[in-house]
Amino acid sequence: MLTKKQNDVLMFIRQRIRQGLPPTIREIADEFRFGSTGTVRDYLKALVKKGFIALCEKKSRAIELTEKAMLNIPILGRVPAGVPVLAVENVEDYFNVDKLFSQKDDLFFLRVHGDSMIGAGIMPDDLVLVKKQSCAQDRDIVVCRVDEEEITVKILRNRENRFFLEPANKNYSIIPLNEHSQIVGKVITAIRRYI
Amino acid sequence: MLTKKQNDVLMFIRQRIRQGLPPTIREIADEFRFGSTGTVRDYLKALVKKGFIALCEKKSRAIELTEKAMLNIPILGRVPAGVPVLAVENVEDYFNVDKLFSQKDDLFFLRVHGDSMIGAGIMPDDLVLVKKQSCAQDRDIVVCRVDEEEITVKILRNRENRFFLEPANKNYSIIPLNEHSQIVGKVITAIRRYI
DNA sequence: ATTTGTACCACACAAATGTGTGGTATGTCA
DNA sequence: TGACATACCACACATTTGTGTGGTACAAAT
Incomplete structure (x- = not known):
């Protein structure tokens, strides 16, 4: 589909876009030692026609990669x-x-300690992305401060309007929510990094 | 550290950079209805001074975000x-x-099917971020094509220079790697979305 | 009282940049 | 043969864009 040279030009554009700033026509000409900007425009036209890039007229550096690229x-x-x-x-x-x-500032990550949520696939040292909120619904995974102690991650349970914190590990027990406990937020994402 | 307006300008620049094309000074002026390019340059100077952006002189759109930003x-x-x-x-x-x-280029997400890695906290429907590579080390979690069949996620095991794919679930069995199998990449992150 | 930072504006200028119109040469395909 | 794509070049032109030099007003800190 693409000729070798056309691919070279596309790769150069991709590289520059990845670095944060698409190239100008003259920067492309310099890279490939073209003597004329017209040459570059021939390449760009070909890449547009073949569906790899999109251009926005009259805007500097306005080269976009299409989904194809x-x-x-x-x-x-x-x-x-x-x-x-x-x-x-x-x-x-x-x-x-x-x-x-x-980019809201009501998000934070919490590093998980302990294995009380291991049955739900939340392992020790995982990061959970937490949205700050003081209420949650049945079966939500919540971050909670219990009895003014340390923060804990559990499954919220609502049984006949009584709330409980349920672990996902049979070695731990269910904790009823009381007036000394407070929901800090709801877990919306769990992330584990292997490197 | 940053004033509200300075932060607004920084957020706009960030948004545009994410979209692939940093704004020109006049595009920033238009966005915030500034009557003069000088106003924008005051903001850019302030952001440079406070260490949130870096500028490259005489180049259009050459605004870079620092790590701080x-x-x-x-x-x-x-x-x-x-x-x-x-x-x-x-x-x-x-x-x-x-x-x-x-890094983008050699990364892709794979949606996990099945529960063969449940013991490692990788649940059905999780997304794993995979870095494309054809080799991996003992204990790496890898994405592999086995016997030219479908793609699978398993733990790579090296026992006396013989390689095996080990599930993290006792209901599944260990698969020896053979010449019809091929490592596609290494899992570097696992992500689960609850919403 | 002076300095510094913030938050704007006006206008001119030079450089960067995209665009337009031409050209040459080579090869492929119908 | 003719039409078309590729692969270059030259040069002029208009617009975009960064830059320079001024200005005003306000508030906080020294």
């Missing part, structure tokens, strides 16, 4: 036999960083 | 009794969202 991190669903892993048909969605981590 | 969500460690949750002394580290997703 892959800007977001793809989320793959089931990957059938024989199909290359990153093939387009496997892409279930794209992971939108901005959606998950909106 | 990247989206940092506080990570809390142990929160002792009586101390407000988000107090400074609880902050163990900052989770730098921009940094985690900056």
Whole structure:
């Protein structure tokens, strides 16, 4: 689909975009030792025509990569036999960083201590992303301060309007919520880093 | 440290950079209905002085975010009794969202199917962030194509230079790696969204 | 009382940058 | 043959864009 040179130009543009600043036409010309800006525009036109980039007229550096050139991190669903892993048909969605981590300041991470939530897949040293709120619903995973003690992560349970904190580990017991306890927030994401 | 307005300008710049194209001085002026480019330069100067951005002279749109300005969500460690949750002394580290997703190129997410890794806290429907690589080490959690079948997530085991794929669930059995199997990548992060 | 920082404005200028119109040469495909 | 894509170049032009030099007003700190 793309010629070698066209691919080289696309790779250069991608690299610059990844570094945070798309190149100008003359910067591309300099990189490839082209004597004319017209040459660059021939390449850009070809890349637009083939669907790898989009240009915004009259704006400097306004080169965008299309989905074809892959800007977001793809989320793959089931990957059938024989199909290359990153093939387009496997892409279930794209992971939108901005959606998950909106720049609101009522979010914080909490490092999990202990194994009381291990049955829910929350392991010691995991990070849980917590949205600050003082109320929550049945089955929400909440961060709670119990008896003015340390902070704990548990499953909130509502049984006939009485609230309990339920661990996801049979070695721990259920704690009823009382007036000395306070919900700090609700767990909206759990993250574990292996490196 | 930053005034409300300075923060607003910084957030606008951040948003534009995330979208792939930093703004020009006049685009910032338009956004905030400033009548003069000089006003914008006052803001940029202030942001440079306070260490949130860096500028490259004579280049259009050349605004870079410093580490200080990247989206940092506080990570809390142990929160002792009586101390407000988000107090400074609880902050163990900052989770730098921009940094985690900056490499982009050889990363993809895979949605996990099945419960074969449940013992390692990787549940069905979790997203695992995978770095593409064809080799891995003992105990790494890897994404692998076995017998040219579907993709699977398992623990890689090296016993006397023989490689095995080990599930984290006793209902599944250990699979020896053979010439029809291929490591696709290494799991570097696991993410579970509750909303 | 003076300095410093914040928060704006006006206008001009030079450089950077995209655009337009031409050109040459080579090869492929129908 | 003709049409088309690729791969370059030259040069002029208009707009965009960063820069420079001024200004006003207000508030807080020294």
